[in-house]
Amino acid sequence: MPVSFLSNEQRENYGHYTGAPSPHDLARYFHLDDADHALIAQKRGKHNRLGFAVQLGTVRYLGTFLEDPLAVPVPVLQSLARQLRIEVGSRVLAYRAGEQRWQHRTEIRRSYGYVEITERQVGFRLTRWLYALCWTGTDRPSVLFERAVTWLVTHKVLLPGCSTLERYIARLRSRVEERLWRPLGRGISGEQQKKLENLLLVPAGSRTSPLDRLRTGPVMVNSRSLVLALVRLSAVRELGIRLPAAARIPATRVAALARYAGTAKVGAILRLPHPRRLATLVAYAHCLEASAQDDVLEVLETILRELFGDAIKADRKARLRSLRDLDQAAATLAGACQMLLDTGLPDAELRTRLFEKIPRTTLTQALEGVNTLIRPADNVYYRELDAKYRTVRCFLPALVENIRFGANAAGEPVVAAFDWLRVHMGRKKPGNDAPREVVGKSWRRHVLRDDDSVDFHAYIFCVLDELHTALRRRDVFVAPSWRYADPRTGLLDGAEWEATRPIICRTLGLSADPEPTLTALASELDHTYRAVVDRLPDNPAVRFETTGDKHDLVLSPFDKLDEPASLVALREKVAGLLPRVDLPELILEIAARTGFTDAFTHISERTARAADLPISLCAVLMAEACNTGPEPLIRGDIPALKRERLSRVDQNYVRDDTLTAANAMLVNAQSRLVLATLWGGGEVASADGIRFVVPVRTVHAGPNPKYFGVGRGVTWYNLISDQFSGLNDITVPGTLRDSLILLAVVLEQQTDLQPTQIMTDTGAYSDVVFGLFRLLGYRFSPRLADVGGTRFWRIDPQADLRPAQYRFGTPCQLAEDRTVLGRYVAPGRFAQTRSGAGRRNHAHTPGWRPANTAGTGYRGIWPDRQDHPHADLHR
Structure with missing residues (x-):
């Protein structure tokens, strides 16, 4: 160190x-x-x-x-x-x-009462406090230094010399790391240790080590990719790495070691001291099982979505091709029915007259055609799915062999059926004792034959269909996992919750009794409604229109304001004053003004700095930002811009954590500018997403016909302050709703600005988000589209709120229905931990996981529409 x-x-x-x-x-x-x-x-x-x-x-x-x-x-x-x-x-x-x-x-x-740090009691207290911080957290040495200075000032201890305190913290962190390495390597047998060491060795004739191959997750979405992901999961399990339960090692410390092993070069890991190298490999193998299992389920979920989606498309195409035959057969049967309903024909002559007009063979063919072409209302498209059985057969044996699901009460039939497939998948005659609780009404006609036996192919597709639904709802889960773990993990309940509830409520600034908070919330909402209704007659921008039996709220749009001549002249004058500079000069000047390049540290040697490193960093950032590659910036006569120098800087200095730290420095520097303070104080931020089409098939992109058409894409979700600085961003597959990642992008921003009012569009709105933002002390201000068609909920059923009453539904009894606020504060559970393992994983597990989402929201009972909170959380 x-x-x-x-x-x-x-x-x-x-x-x-x-x-x-x-x-x-x-x-x-x-x-x-x-x-x-x-x-x-x-x-x-x-x-x-x-x-x-x-x-x-x-x-x-x-x-x-x-x-x-x-x-x-x-x-x-x-x-x-x-x-x-x-x-x-x-x-x-x-x-x-x-x-x-x-x-x-x-x-x-x-x-x-000021004392020196050399006094024994003072040194012991400071060491114990800093030791606990190092053992349970992953703060950088500079952060620990600042916290130690604050502790010394608070406890009236005179500051020692700068180098003295610096060496003291370095020695303390070394002690903590050595204590961490010992228990991680203590429970490893000689055979396991040899397997871990072999991960770093490059076999003859290969250019990559086994560790590099294990670190490479699936990128394509197909059955072969899923099988390879299962093979990777099996290889990780074969290492047999389990952390000793008695060690009680904090998960954050293990995850930090695993992150280093997941990004560092194999050569850098080989150069580590033996205890640290072994502990790093143990931590990585322990965490890799969860990541590998998540990758398997991510690919599986995408394959199942495409499998059933393609079946629907194939059925539609087949139906379009058969419409002509269906029309002809339906016309024949319609003619027969018309004669059957003719009361003028005697019953004794009906059959004879009918067959004279429509021959028996024609009528039989029409009936068979209609029976063949019609589709039930709850069609599961089994005919199209059965044509894909060979694709499913490629990965299903490996899937049932390597994945063990757990479930809540709703997912238990799916797990039971999946376990049955594990036992009978390889048999020629699987048997007829398959669990039938998983077979729904729509699948029963395909799974169960006339003799009450089970059609094995249909049963497999039935189980996969229910598994796909259960995965999205999180009714089934796996362990260990980051994104598909049991949603109830980390929740406090029973006596543990009762003991922790006062602390949690005090942290949130809430009363342990929900009644005062809910009463105040109901009073606030009712008062706001009445104030709005009182102002409606004097507000020409708001009116109610009646169309039939529907009453719509209409908000007049803002009128366009013409730019005054003075503003046009000012803009031209400012544009004339701005110097014309090249982009490289601009980024170099900002680096000199703010020093943001200091945030880029070496991946293994944290203090390693080369001559003119800021120039190389700025060149790499410019090449990435312009998407040109390093070619236009390479200069053979300048050491800082040589090809090998730029490649080395890109591999060892530019990472997610260093980019986040550098962005925080830029935001903090801009917040100190006088002009930025005139724009805003940093209390308001706006979150929105930009959609990008991904031209290749990858597991990290998702379909969204609204934005990508027939292609797939990602969403870059960004948080911008009122000082026009980017606070945080997350890239997620394009299928996720913005409300699922809003809290993650707000809570995980690491700048000095702490916005309290968050503005979004309709995509980030849900009733659950209202409740969570209220709990966390934020003001949620969504800009809702089509607000005229939104149904509002009132508190007082006797209140006369006409004409606004047209938009109100059943009165909401907050105290009885228990809002999201009540669920968190009173009898429910509280999320103890935050989930997510890496920036990519946040697409599947938002940073804040709701503890209990059943109930009503900030505005009242859930409206009956597509953005129901349960669909929002499990979609």
């Missing part, structure tokens, strides 16, 4: 003023109370009294004394002089040359 991890700026700012303290800090650290005044009054001379007060405020604010006690910002000196009624003059400034300042330091330490 390198000892030097602080930047030059951090070293220079350590124990010094970095600017004038804020008014809040002046009032907190530099205010003199009666006891301070009494102690200061004992000093002889104005310069001694002011100097003593300055040193007292400095040690409170910085945690240390300055070499020059009066080297403080002017507002500090003025504030203390004003409190002591002393004018700052040349005689006062002579304090810095006197000997009294040394005695004053000793007196301040003795009177106010």
